[in-house]
């Protein structure tokens with residue numbers, strides 16, 4: 001009986017041990033399974049992070065290569081770790097992966113800039129003139145946890161911007177000079193007229209006439225400057241329509257015929273092409289009037305010939321005179337604002353010196369071209385080419 005109880009006890013103990021073992025085994029299995037799942041999740045995460053990093057690297061490379069200016073990235077050790085091919089304008093890019101801020105074959109000014117940017121570890125913004133072009137060189141330091149870990153270097157071509165600024169400065173200086181002259185004349189005359197002892201009626205009359213002329217000149221300069229500034233915007237407003245080119249020239253000629261006759265000049269027209277051109281008639285009338293009146297102003301003998309030639313693509317208008325002509329230097333400068341060959345004569349003839357600059361702007365606003373051919377004392381021809 002006692003042995004039966006013992007056997008039962010053993011069995012019970014064995015059962016309990018088995019249950020524990022089973023429990024322990026199953027929890028171990030669960031743990032292993034959980035670890036396995038976690039492991040898989042971690043691997044997936046690593047893979048996606050790696051994929052993300054690769055994608056980001058590719059995106060960065062695409063951005064860097066499509067940037068329209070030369071750029072490079074110096075890493076913590078001063079090595080070129082990223083760059084774009086625009087950099088080749090400063091030197092060869094072979095073996096660029098081995099190049100550093102000290103060891104590269106770029107233009108000396110670029111080398112100096114890279115060296116300073118890396119050693120000084122600070123933001124830099126300088127203008128560098130390299131191979132006849134102006135670049136704004138920028139260095140932007142990169143910091144990670146407050147520590148310098150390289151820098152981004154960018155070169156932006158600002159040649160056009162600087163040239164524009166220079167031109168604007170010159171225009172303002174020239175315009176002030178142009179405006180100062182009539183103002184000084186008016187001021188001087190008014191001061192004399194205001195003197196208490198002044199009582200010369202003839203001089204007073206003469207001064208009043210001169211003041212009136214100078215005021216007209218000021219008015220003309222200001223109006224021309226305003227028109228030029230309106231034309232120099234990117235997309236000037238033109239009221240374009242199909243116009244008969246021959247009628248337009250005849251219209252421009254009409255008010256100038258008397259002036260030509262008075263100077264003993266003969267006006268000849270030679271229309272080899274007739275047709276319609278898509279243009280702004282008011283503005284083109286201004287162009288033709290200016291060129292024809294200039295050819296009258298600057299000629300004292302011979303003929304003024306206006307010729308039209310064309311084909312199915314282009315129409316060319318020539319305004320030719322046999323007047324004083326222009327040498328090569330003058331021909332190059334003739335379309336500049338306020339440029340005059342003979343300052344005194346041009347001033348007396350009442351021009352603002354902006355006429356040809358306006359003419360050029362109008363022709364170019366139409367998508368056309370203007371050029372000049374001339375020789376001293378052998379006359380001048382202006383050519384305007386427009387699209388049909």
Ligand code: ADP
Nearest residue numbers: 294295298340341342346351352353354355356
């Ligand atoms: P302006 O108003 O002084 O005439 P323009 O811009 O029309 O100014 O002309 C600039 C300069 O170009 C003139 O001052 C003149 O010296 C020269 N010029 C223009 N047209 C002719 C021409 N047909 N023959 C000779 N010189 C010319």
